[in-house]
Amino acid sequence: MTILAETYLGNQETDPTLQQQVAQARHAGDLLEVYLKTDDRAKGRIHAHSTTGVGIGIMKSRDHALNAGDVFVTQANQLLLIHLHAQAVMVLSFNGDATGHAIALIYLGHVLGNHHWSVLVQNDRIYVEMVADPAVMEATVRSVNIPGLCIDYEVRSPDAPLQFSSHSHH
Secondary structure, eight states: OEEEEEEEEEETTTOHHHHHHHHHHHHHTOEEEEEEOGGGTTOSEEEEEOTTSOEEEEEOOTTSOOOTTEEEEETTSOEEEEEEOOEEEEEEEESSOOTTOHHHHHHHHHHHHHTTOOEEEETTEEEEEOOSOHHHHHHHHHHTOOTTEEEEEEEEOTTSOOOOOOOOOO
16 A cells, blocks of 8 residues: 655754654654655655655655655655655766777767666766666776776765756657
């Protein structure tokens, strides 16, 4: 059975009264908590499972992006506290000059795109959304064999995630 939550009460981080209500609900065993991916923040309809395994359906306006600490009330009159997972990303950069590697970088973009791995280029970095096993992703990037390409990893706070654009084939 899925419990529906569609009434937004506010954010406990900025509302001391709501923070008290959450503490009371936690103490009474009447608090549901859910951890969501940063990609879920803007969705209007989200299906997830609480930390206790209860199916949760969250319905909200797409105009409101979820934040850690957001609180909803469910149809069963329980409070639902939203947590956001940190965002792990692969960071590709160059040790030295990237000049002369344009064709290899285009090919790398093609390879990443064929795997449907979202990328974001900012300044001198290529960020790749972690959607598969890190060893598989790293082996795939290394298979392109671009001299000077460095692979690192970064964990982004849920408060400052990278916004990868999604695409689809029609």
